[in-house]
Each structure stands twice: as C-alpha cells, then as structure tokens.
Amino acid sequence: MLLTISTTQEPATELGFLLHKHPGKVQEFDVAVGRAHVFYPEASQGRCTVALLVEVDPVGLVRGRRGVGAEGFSLAQYVNDRPYAASSMLSVAIARVFKSAMAGRCDARPELARRALPLEITVPALPCAGGAEVAERVFGPLGWEVTAAPVALDPLVPQWGDSRYVDLTLRGQVRLADALNHLYVLLPVLDNAKHYWVSIGEVDKLIRAGDGWLGTHPERELITRRYLAHRRELVATAVGRLAEVDDTAPEELDNAVPPEDEAPVRTSLAAQRLAAVVDVLREAGAARVVDLGCGEGALIRVLLDDPAMREVLGVDVSHRALQIAARRLRLERMGDRRRERVHLLQSSLTYRDDRLAGFDAAVLMEVIEHLDPPRLPALEHVVFGLARPSTVVVTTPNVEYNSRFAGLEPGRMRHRDHRFEWSRAQFRAWADRVADGHGYRVRYRPVGAEDPEAGPPTQMAVFSLAAPEEGTP
Numbered sequence: 001m002l003l004t005i006s007t008t009q010e011p012a013t014e015l016g017f018l019l020h021k022h023p024g025k026v027q028e029f030d031v032a033v034g035r036a037h038v039f040y041p042e043a044s045q046g047r048c049t050v051a052l053l054v055e056v057d058p059v060g061l062v063r064g065r066r067g068v069g070a071e072g073f074s075l076a077q078y079v080n081d082r083p084y085a086a087s088s089m090l091s092v093a094i095a096r097v098f099k100s101a102m103a104g105r106c107d108a109r110p111e112l113a114r115r116a117l118p119l120e121i122t123v124p125a126l127p128c129a130g131g132a133e134v135a136e137r138v139f140g141p142l143g144w145e146v147t148a149a150p151v152a153l154d155p156l157v158p159q160w161g162d163s164r165y166v167d168l169t170l171r172g173q174v175r176l177a178d179a180l181n182h183l184y185v186l187l188p189v190l191d192n193a194k195h196y197w198v199s200i201g202e203v204d205k206l207i208r209a210g211d212g213w214l215g216t217h218p219e220r221e222l223i224t225r226r227y228l229a230h231r232r233e234l235v236a237t238a239v240g241r242l243a244e245v246d247d248t249a250p251e252e253l254d255n256a257v258p259p260e261d262e263a264p265v266r267t268s269l270a271a272q273r274l275a276a277v278v279d280v281l282r283e284a285g286a287a288r289v290v291d292l293g294c295g296e297g298a299l300i301r302v303l304l305d306d307p308a309m310r311e312v313l314g315v316d317v318s319h320r321a322l323q324i325a326a327r328r329l330r331l332e333r334m335g336d337r338r339r340e341r342v343h344l345l346q347s348s349l350t351y352r353d354d355r356l357a358g359f360d361a362a363v364l365m366e367v368i369e370h371l372d373p374p375r376l377p378a379l380e381h382v383v384f385g386l387a388r389p390s391t392v393v394v395t396t397p398n399v400e401y402n403s404r405f406a407g408l409e410p411g412r413m414r415h416r417d418h419r420f421e422w423s424r425a426q427f428r429a430w431a432d433r434v435a436d437g438h439g440y441r442v443r444y445r446p447v448g449a450e451d452p453e454a455g456p457p458t459q460m461a462v463f464s465l466a467a468p469e470e471g472t473p
Contacts, residue, residue, distance in 0.1 A: 001090050003052045004041070005179070006120040012048035016040075017109045018176050019050060019101050031096050033089045038097060054093045088188035090123075095184055102184065102209075103416065104177035116320070119179055121170040125151065128166045129192035129226075135168055137219050138186050144172040175320075181209040189226040198229040203238045203407035208416035216296075216324070237407045269448050269457050274302055276447045277365055277393050280462050282308070284391040286361035290315060292349055292383065293367035297325030304329070304342055314344045315356065322346055350378035352386055361391040366458075369396050369418045376430075384438035384463070392440070392463040394431065395447060397421045401454040424455050431461040439466050 007015050016023045023043035029036045037053040095102060106113035128135055132148035139146045147169040150162035174182075185206065206214070206227050214220055228234040277299060281289060287310045291299050294314030303312045316322050322344045326332075331339065347353045349364075350371070356362075362383055371379060383392060397414050399421035408414065413421050422430070428444065435442040440463040446456030 001054045001056065002124055003090060003094070003183070004049055004122045005052075005176075006042075006047060006049040006122075007117050008047050009117045011045045013043050013045065014109060014112060015048045015050060015176075016043075018106050018113060019098055020106075021050065021097075023048065023050075029093075029097050031093045033092065036093045036097050052090075052093060052097060054090055056089055088191065088193070091184045091187050094180055098180055102177055102180045104175070113177065114175070116173045116175050119170070119172060119174055119176065121168075121179065121183070123168040123183075123187070125165050126168045126187070127164055127191040127193075128168075129164070129190065132166050134222075135166060135190060138189060138217075138223060139170055139182065141218055142172075142178075142182055142213055143174055144170040144182075146170060178213070181211075182213070184209045185214070185223065185227060189223050192226050193229075198231060198234065200234060200237070200407050201409055202228055203234055204409050204412055206238055207407075211416055212321075234407075270298070273365065273395055273447050273458055274299060276445065276458075276460060277363055277395065278302055278306070280393050280445075280460075281361055281363070281391070282306070284361055284464075286359075286391060287311070288359045289313070289361045289363065290356055290359040290387075290389070291363050291365070292356070293317075293364060293370070294325060294344075295321050297329050299363060299365060300325065300342060301329060304338060310341060311359075312342050313356075313359065314342070315347050315349070316344075317346065317348050319346055349382055350375050352382060354386075356382070356387040359387070359389045361393065362387060362389045364392070364394045366395055366397070368394060369415075369421055372419050380434050380438070384434060384440065388438075388465065390465045394461045394463070395458050396427060398427075398455050398457060398459045399423055401451060401457045404451055404454055404457070422459075424459055427459050427461065431463070435463055440464060441466050 005015070009015075013023050019038075021027060021038050023040040026037065026039040029038070031054065034054060034056045037055070038050065039053070040048065040050050042049045100106070104113050126135075126148075128148065132150055135148040136146045148166040149169075151165040151167055152158060153160040153163045170179075172179075206224070210223075214223065217223060224235050224238050228238060281303070287308060289303060289309060289311070290313040291303075292315050294300055294316050295318075297314060300312050300314045303309045314322070314325060316325075325344060329342065331342070331344075334342075345355060347355070349367070364383070368376065368379065383389075397418070399413075400423050402408055402412075402414065402421070403410070405414070431442050431444075434440070442461050442463050445460045445462065447458035447460050448456045450456045
C-alpha cells in the first residue's frame, strides 16, 4: 500500500524537517503488519514528494493472530487485498513512522510546523464503503479539494463496472500535522473496517487525532461509528469525550447513538465550566472581558448574550481557531450593536501586547496546560504584571480525576497538546505564588461533580487585584 504527500511551498525540501526524514535517504521501519519504507521520489526547491510504502505480510498476520476474524473464512486470510489496499494498516504505519509530525513537533522549523502548507496527497487504492461520495463527505469539510476516482474491477472488461476502491487525491492549504491526523482517522473510516480488535483504547486515539476538527465535523456521527466499529458503548464514550474536549454542546453530538428511551439530561463538563466562569465574571461586575486563548469562541458566544457585557475581546495565537470562532459567532451576519461589542485578535500570550490592558477581567479557560512549563513565567508577566485586570479566572484539569474518565488510558493526559496536568496541590502552589508575586488575592472553586477522593474534574482559581493599603502611593 502506498501514500504520497507533496508540497510546493518553497523551499519544498523543508518537508523533510517536518517529517524528520531526510530527502536524500531511504529509510525502513518495522511496523506491526510488516515493513514500512520512506523515500522521496522528487525533492527540489519547487516541489518535494515523500512516499510511504508499506509491505504487508498477510500470512504473518494470520500466523500471529493479529488480524480480525482469524477464526473466519480461512482462504480470505491468505487471498485478500491487504498488501495493496490502504486501510487501518496504513493508519498504523503513519502513526509509527510520522509520530512527531502528527503531534506538530519540529524543533528545527517550529514556525513551519504551525503553518498551513499547499499539500497534495495521493492514496492510489483506497477501499471506500459507500463509494466516492463518502470520501468527499468526510474530507471536503476539512478544507480539502477531493478527487476520488472509482477504480474499475477490470479495465479490460468495463461492463463489470467499478470496484469498491477509489484512487484518492487530496489538495489543500493544510497544516501537515492536521493532514496526517485526518488520514489516520479517515482511512479506516472509509474502509469501514479495522485489522485489529477495537477496544476502549481506540476512543482515546480518536479523541487525540480528532482534536480541533472532529467535534464540529458535519459527518462526525458517521466517522465516530465507523472508527469504533459500530460498538455502541465506545461510541457513547467518544461522544461524551468530544463534548468535553471540544467544548461542543452535547446535543450537537449525542445523535451518534440513537436514544433508546428517555433519560435524565447530564450537563457536560464543558458546559459546567462555561457556567462557572460566567458566574464569577458576573459576581465581579465585569463589563469588559478578554478571553485569553479563546479558541473557537465558546465563552465569547455566552458572554455576548449578557447585555451587561459591553466589550468582549477574544485572543488566540491560532489564526485558524479565530476563523472558526468568527464563523460560529456569525460575525458577518451580526447586527451592528452586537458586532461593536466583540473583537477577535491574533496574539501570543507570552509576549507583551498593550491591547490586552484596560479590561475588567481576563479569562484563561483550559489554557495554561497547553504551554511548556518554562513559558509560564512569561504568561504570568503578560497577564498579571502588564495587563493587570481586576479579576483573572484560570481553569485547568485536575489530574487526580483522570482515573474517573472511562476510555482515558492510565498515564494519558486528557488532550494530546497538554504539556502538563496538575494535581490540586500543584495548582494551588502555582496560583498562590503568582498571586503573592503580583499583588493579587486568590480563591479556589471546584468545577463539576466532586469525587470524594479525586476532587473535581476541573479546578478554578479566581484572582482579585488587591486594593493598596491605606497610605500606600
């Protein structure tokens, strides 16, 4: 099976930095299903193409009991399309060979890893259950121009019609890490099969690879069901995790598993977190709020519904996130009076920006854990030292609660981009130090139902600017 990825972003050979694979070398890797080869058919300043060729050993799969249905139709275990048809085996190879690139890590060219590139991806033999239309439905909303040409059963006998395979080509301006994660999830989705047993661990893989796009995908129901092999209990777990990670309203996600009977509605942790933050802002009497790390605008949308909020500024380092926020907020269709109250700004939270000053309150909702710990002092200086709003609200996961999440493997963080997750004691130690060093008082609140031993799923610190003592200039 074969996958190629090409770019024309000059100098195109920097694709090698992003993939951590030198264009001048042929490299081989052992993967669970056989051998993977990485090489570059072309590598020039104007265009660079990397190829991933996976040699599958179908006999070895059967002998090692690594394939699904090892007790099934015996001949099909030896005579099949596995050596050439893209499937979950190619997804596994992508994750093995391009692991760092999937995570968006590139120490040599970090700015390039964050940038959307002109990419062309080809998968020449892809099983596509439901036909070429399904490929368009799953890849199209992600910004890809999709060409899925059906492959004839036999080119010499056209009356036999088309096979279940398509020759897939994707073109788009997409970040390489996002492109690899799209492929990792959607290749087995199009095949509607996996070569291994689907267990609860697959939920965690889906959430990590689907971060930032699956929760809002119009075909998320189809993708979730197929990726999890139509196992209802796993699909239900994934739906809940998507609502928590992507701050998506649960009612927009829970149709992946049709309801069998009426049951009490359970408010998602994301919704509880939003409500808790809004309550604090109202108690503080804040009328001008800056949402630092606003993402796709979930908090902004809620704040705009409060007429007491005169101005809401959403700040994020990601241009793509701000584009999604603008679309979700319907800025282009918003009435003039409402539109005057909201602004979006691309900026880093670790560099001085005078536009962040002058607000009544600042919110860092599920943000600090996305920073490398050595960058936290820079954020502290920007927010508490320079911007200095009267109120600062910080929420972050409570790592002690992670063991209570079904589908979250032991030792795993809740989000693949988290650099750390703190216990309650660690969070309080950090917040106390920040408050003491910048003239704030701090108090703590739980968010979500508290577990007797693990505490709440989310922890919140509310910083209030201390009034100067009498006689202090």
